[in-house]
Each structure stands twice: as C-alpha cells, then as structure tokens.
Amino acid sequence: MNNLNDPPRWNINPDTGGRAAAGGGDGNQWNYALLVPMLGLAAFRWIWTRESQKEIQEIRTQYDKDVSIIKSDMEARYRETLTERRKAAAVLELELEKEKQRVKGYKQAMVSQSQQLTEERKRLQKEREALEEDKQRQVKSGAAGAVLQHALEREQDWYHRATATLKELEGQLVERQNAYCSLIQPRDQRLEMEKNILLRVVKDPIGAELDLESDLKDIFKRDKHCADLLNVDRRKNGSLMWVYLRYWQLQVTVKKHKKAEEAILGGKIQFHTK
Template identity: 75%
Template sequence: MNNLNDPPRWNIQPDPGGREGAAGDGNQWNYALLVPMLGLAAFRWIWTRESQTEIQRVKAQYDKDVSTIKSEMEARFRDTLIESRRAVAALELDLEKERQRVKGYQQALVSHTQHLIQERKQLDKEREALTDEKQRLVKSGAAGAALHDALDKEKGWYQRAMAALKELEGMLVERQNAYCSVIQPREQRLEMEKNILLKVVKDPAVAELDLESDLRDIFKRDKHCADLLNMDKRKNGSLMWVYLKYWQLQITVQKHKRAEEAISDGRIQSHPK
C-alpha cells in the first residue's frame, strides 16, 4: 500500500545535501523570481510617488491658473461695471439737462404765445374801433365818402398783401414739414428759411409789415411736430399759426391806417354833398 503521508514527490523533503546541494534543486528559482518582483515593486512605488507629485503639481498649477483667470475676470467686470455706471450717470445728466431745456422752452413758448394772444386781442379792439370809426365817418356824409374812396384805393394793396401772406403760409408749412422730417437734410430747411426771409424783405406787399423778426422767432422757437404717422403737413407747427393770424389782423389794421393817412395827407379829397 502507498503511504498517504509520504506520496511520491508530493511533500517537500529536506535538503539532504545541505547548502552544498541547493544549486541543483528547484528552490533556486524562488530567489531568481524574487529579484524582478522586488524591482517591479520598487518601480511601481517610485512611479506612484512621481505620479502623485506630478498630479499635485498639475493641480496646483490649475488652481493657480483658475485663480488668475478669476481675478482678471473680476477686475474686468469691475471696470466694465464702473464704465457702465459712469455712462448711465452721464446719460442721466444729459437727460436732465434736456428736460430742463425743454421745460424752459415750453415756459417761454407759453409766455410768448400769451403775449401774442394779448396783442391779437389789442388788434381786435383796434379793428373794432376802426370799424366803429368807419361807420361813424360813413354816416357823416362827405368824410364817409372820402374814407370809402380811400379804402377802395387800398383794396388792391390789401388783396396783394393777403395773397402774399397765403403764399408765405404755404412756405412756412413746407419749412415746418422739413424741420419735422427725419429724411430731409438740415441744409434744405435752412435754404427754405433763407428764401422765406428774402420774400418778406423784397415783396412790397408785405415788406412794410416788418415780418423778418417774427419769422426768425418762428425758426428759433417753433419745434412742434405731429406724430410720425401724420400725413397732414398743416398739423405741424404751433407758434407759426399764431403769427399767421396775427399778421392777418395786421394787414387789416394796416389797410385802414393807410386809408386814414391818405385822407390826412390830402391824397383823398372829401367832397361835400
């Protein structure tokens, strides 16, 4: 029977030859494999340590780069924010200046319009007084006939003056439309204003009314424009329409004054009945 406690080459037997016979036995391979394994372990330990060092270095550089970029972005954001606040403050200042300027213009326009309305009322009173005087003179016989003749003489001037005023009204409408237009150039409007001033100076029908200063006042102060969708040019302007009515009254009053001057100077003779 086989000895189960001593199967052939199953159990490791003690070295019968001692240290001297070990070189010819299989145990020598254990020492041969130990050296590469130790070298591999050492290499792995070194590689792991170097890898950890590299990882720490890259991580530190990454954190540094992120911190630098963050600082630069924060600085740029602060600069942009400061510039934006400065721009907003400047715009608010300009807006307040424009509001004050518009407010001052509106107050001046209201005051000027009220002044013109008062003058118009005064002209209405003068016209009524002249009408009453005309009626009185008509009833007085010869003087009434003289006044009637004088008014007939001035009828031609009156019609020419009203026609010139009507033409001037059309020119002012076109000028105001050019002022309100976002397409027409400023130079074109200035040329219109120049032509209007030349007309009132050279046209004898309205030259004696001295409209130049009134027109310059319109060019300077009348900034009223209808809404952008407006197609009616006559809805533009505000002060110019007050002046036009004022000029009509001026022409009517001037007609009677010219007639009275003609009678006073003896150009119109009164003939008793």
C-alpha cells in the same frame, strides 16, 4: 493501505541540507531567483507611483495657480468694464437730463410766446372791432362817412397786396415746416428755404411795414411742432407759425384803417358835397 495523511511526495519536506550542500537547488534557489525581480518591480512601482503623484501634485498646483490668475484677470476686466459702462451710463443720463431741460425750456418759451401773441391778437381784434364801429358811425354821419369810405377804398389796393403777400408767405411756411418734420429731407435744404423766405420778406416793402423778418426768425427758432408720422396733411404741421399768420392778418386790417385815418387827417383826401 495508503496513508491519506501522508501521501507519497505530496507534502514538501524541508530540505535537510544535503541538497544545499551538494549544490543542488530546485527549491529555495528558485524561490530566491523569483524574489529578486519581484522586489525590483515593487521598488520600481513604488518609485514610479511616488514620482507620478509628485508630478500630479505639481500639475494640480500649477493648474490651480493658472486658474486663480485667469480668474483674477477676468474679475479685474469685468470690474473695469462695469466701471466704464457705469461712467458711460452716467454721462448719457446727464446728457438726457440736459436735453429734457432744454426741451422743457423751449416748450415754456413757446407757451409764453403763444400767450403773448394771443393777447396781442385779442388787442388787435378789439381795435379792429372799434374801427369797424367807428367806420359805421362815420358812414352814418353823412359826409364824414363818405370821406372815410373813400379813404378806405384808396387803401384797398395796399390791403390786397398785403393779403396776397401773407398768402404766399403762408405757403412758403407750410413747405418749410414740412421740410423740418421730414425724416428724409436734408437739413441744408430746409435752411436754404428759410434763407430765401427771409430775403423775399426783406426786399418786400410790405414785409418791412409788418416787421415780418424778426417774427419769421422767431418761428424758425421756436416752432418745432410736427404732426404724427402717418399725417399726410402738411397744414397740420407747425403751431407758432399759424398764430403769427393770424396776427399778421389782423395787423394788415388795422394798418389799412390807420392809413385811411392818416390820409384824412393829413388832408390828402378832400371830399366835396354838392
């Protein structure tokens, strides 16, 4: 019977030394021959792994360093940009505040000027009403009334010329204010219009009598009122100019009566009754 615990040539018996002594070796010698390359391969893998880890660590360290430098540079640039923008914003806020104060000053000046002109207009209106009452009294008094009426008729031509001058000036001021409020009309064109208006007024004797030059300069400097963008009526532009036009018309009426009064008192008009 076969011994199952010791089948033939199934178990590897230790070498008794005979084979080693005889120089034969199909057992341990082959094992040693395979062990040397494996040890070399293991050593190579260990060295390669160690060098690779070292290189990876160096690359990682350099990467962290580069990232830190880039981050620091970006943060510095961000802070610099933020500082510059804050400075620019502060300058703009300061300029805006100055502009607001300037506009506020213009508005206050216009309000004050308008109030003064309104008061002056009321005063002239009262003088006009007083002159009208005096005229009526003079007319009712007979000969004196006839003299006054005659004197007023003599000044009627001057009154018509002055009124026509103001009407023409009104049209010019409407065109000037429209040019000021226009978004497409050049500023130089408006300035040329203002220059021509002043030249005409200076050359006109009636303009000198009414002192229109200084009033016009005040209008060009202070009247900045414009209607809304959808407005098509040019006469809705301007504010101070309309106050001046009413004031000038009252001045013309008052001067007409004063001229007539001066003519009577100066003896230039003599009226004889039959």
